[in-house]
Amino acid sequence: MASEAVENYLKAIDALAHESPTGEAGMKRLATVVGVTTGTATSMCKKLAAARLVKYERFGGISLTAKGQAAARDILRRHRLIETFLVETLKLDWSVVHAEAERLEHAISPVVLEALDRHLGHPSVDPHGDPIPDGAGAVGETSGRALGEFEAGSRVRIVRVSDQEKGFLEFVARHGLKPGTAAVVNQVDRAAQAIRVTPDGLATVSMGFGVAAKIMAESRG
DSSP: OOSHHHHHHHHHHHHHHHHSTTSOBOHHHHHHHHTSOHHHHHHHHHHHHHTTSEEEOTTSOEEEOHHHHHHHHHHHHHHHHHHHHHHHTSOOOTTTHHHHHHHHTTTOOHHHHHHHHHHHTOOSBOTTSOBOOOTTSOOOOOOOEEGGGSOTTOEEEEEEEOOOOHHHHHHHHHTTOOTTOEEEEEEEETTTTEEEEEETTSOOEEEEHHHHTTEEEEEOO
């Protein structure tokens, strides 16, 4: 069933399943992410189930089979290596590479993909901090926790930005909060659902918990 549409569905199901406490993707949410009607998504999931790529029952959630998981990991590997190449080698801004990788990921061959991996030095994460599956499909655990979960005075290092939307990535870059940046959480106001963070050497930035939830960090002591 190799096709661009199938790959997009598998990648979306994998992402949604990781977000869900049940480990399954919901049909309505899947349809929204893929950009189709619920009826269209249902028809595709029936085809994916027939191809043994997903497990799906009427009125239930959708989850990937081992075969579907392997295919989804391959797509993620392609996408994230392409993003890394576009940023590190072609020097494109990180806020535009997600959309570019969406276009290129379906066309790259296994031979070119492995050459790309060697050229980049076998990176473990992409420019946004997302783990890159290795050639066998193994993927590291997503590290870090939301900035809003830290206490005031915490010294942290940004490790991942979960929102790939261009405007959000531009906001993160503008305030110096890209992965790898050291920062201090100055203030956490849980009543107001807001925090203040100071990246090393830069100005303090205020943000709501909704924004902070998309920026993951690790304690640095």
